[in-house]
Amino acid sequence: MSTSRTDTPTAHPLTGLGWNPRVEHAFDSLSHASGHALYPARVSSSRRGGALVRLPGEAHADYAPALTRAAREDPSTAPCAGDWVAVRRSGDTWLVEAVLERSTSLVRQGVAKDSHDQVLAANVDAVLVCEAADQGPNVGRLERFLSLAWACGATPVVAVTKSELAGDRLPEVLELVRTVAAGADVYGVSAHTGDGLAELAPRFLPGTSWVLLGTSGAGKSSLVNSLAGQSLMDTGEIRQDKRGRHTTTHRQLLELPGGALVLDIPGVRRIDVPGDPEGVDRTFADVGELAGRCRFRDCSHGSEPGCAITAAVDEGELDSERLARWNRLRREAEWNSARGDQRVRAERKQRWKAAEREARANARLKRGR
Ligand SMILES: Nc1nc2c(ncn2[C@@H]2O[C@H](COP(=O)(O)OP(=O)(O)OP(=O)(O)O)[C@@H](O)[C@H]2O)c(=O)[nH]1
Numbered sequence: 001m002s003t004s005r006t007d008t009p010t011a012h013p014l015t016g017l018g019w020n021p022r023v024e025h026a027f028d029s030l031s032h033a034s035g036h037a038l039y040p041a042r043v044s045s046s047r048r049g050g051a052l053v054r055l056p057g058e059a060h061a062d063y064a065p066a067l068t069r070a071a072r073e074d075p076s077t078a079p080c081a082g083d084w085v086a087v088r089r090s091g092d093t094w095l096v097e098a099v100l101e102r103s104t105s106l107v108r109q110g111v112a113k114d115s116h117d118q119v120l121a122a123n124v125d126a127v128l129v130c131e132a133a134d135q136g137p138n139v140g141r142l143e144r145f146l147s148l149a150w151a152c153g154a155t156p157v158v159a160v161t162k163s164e165l166a167g168d169r170l171p172e173v174l175e176l177v178r179t180v181a182a183g184a185d186v187y188g189v190s191a192h193t194g195d196g197l198a199e200l201a202p203r204f205l206p207g208t209s210w211v212l213l214g215t216s217g218a219g220k221s222s223l224v225n226s227l228a229g230q231s232l233m234d235t236g237e238i239r240q241d242k243r244g245r246h247t248t249t250h251r252q253l254l255e256l257p258g259g260a261l262v263l264d265i266p267g268v269r270r271i272d273v274p275g276d277p278e279g280v281d282r283t284f285a286d287v288g289e290l291a292g293r294c295r296f297r298d299c300s301h302g303s304e305p306g307c308a309i310t311a312a313v314d315e316g317e318l319d320s321e322r323l324a325r326w327n328r329l330r331r332e333a334e335w336n337s338a339r340g341d342q343r344v345r346a347e348r349k350q351r352w353k354a355a356e357r358e359a360r361a362n363a364r365l366k367r368g369r
């Protein structure tokens with residue numbers, strides 16, 4: 001069944017949940033090939049066997065047997081928050097028939113040799129990396145989160161939170177973060193005073209999906225609540241109160257009043273693996289650019305003649321600590337991805353290209369062409 005409604009495309013009932021031409025196309029091809037009447041829905045949260053979906057109303061949907069079998073083989077194929085799925089009615093209940101192809105996915109890489117990767121959030125357009133202004137900032141941590149964001153295929157944006165706590169040091173802190181996070185936009189914000197929110201808020205475009213990354217207590221929930229002008233996420237104080245109580249599957253797809261979506265997935269708050277090597281390279285584009293100028297293509301940036309990297313360190317153009325962090329993250333990322341198969345890596349690379357194409361298409365759409 002296709003969406004044969006009389007509404008104009010912009011008034012599609014799922015537009016507010018991020019429905020776009022790419023998803024529509026994926027859904028239509030699936031739907032045409034299926035013998036069932038299928039409906040599109042977006043996963044708000046999932047657990048083993050079933051998911052909470054938005055159609056746009058909220059419903060619980062069990063997984064169809066084939067989906068359950070596939071998920072048992074490879075957990076990364078199971079629905080996760082942010083996924084677009086095709087559902088169908090089965091008596092009084094809904095069944096998830098299939099997961100539509102993801103534009104991006106935030107993956108927690110299995111750390112044990114035989115462990116599977118786990119997809120924590122899907123179809124994320126942007127990742128807001130939060131780093132508190134009063135805690136350093138910790139540049140190594142920032143680089144990790146940025147690598148992960150790039151690896152996932154989403155656009156990273158950095159929020160230096162609790163900006164009022166930095167006082168006079170704020171410009172200096174922001175300058176440092178901008179150097180480390182070249183390629184991502186950086187905003188100083190305070191949930192307590194409201195500073196900087198007016199600059200950051202316009203980034204949350206209607207229909208875009210966001211995930212927040214940052215260490216516990218960085219102020220992610222407070223920031224989302226300030227942007228929303230209401231309490232959408234539990235902040236540290238409230239969670240403390242709730243500890244010990246049984247919590248059921250809760251809604252993880254949050255809608256900001258401005259129309260952007262935030263995926264609140266507790267598990268992503270603390271992932272500290274850097275993603276794949278491409279993500280690391282993108283984060284350290286400055287170092288990579290230097291590496292491209294070394295005389296030998298396989299330069300190990302040790303004592304080889306004509307090494308542009310060691311020359312840059314000697315001349316004070318490249319911080320030797322940043323170089324050390326690059327080496328460390330690259331080793332970690334390579335070790336991680338060596339376990340994953342080549343296909344997965346190739347797909348992640350494709351996603352950047354697809355996301356870029358889509359961003360360009362969306363921009364054209366917004367300009368009205
Ligand atoms: N001074 C100041 N404190 C803040 C600000 N934003 C948040 N906080 C405080 O920082 C603490 C942690 O804030 P949360 O928003 O719960 O942090 P979080 O990143 O969501 O934490 P997790 O959910 O554990 O990952 C709370 O005590 C907040 O009141 C701010 O702009 N300024």
Ligand SMILES: [Zn+2]
Pocket residue numbers: 291294295299300301302304306307308309310
């Ligand atoms: Zn070199």
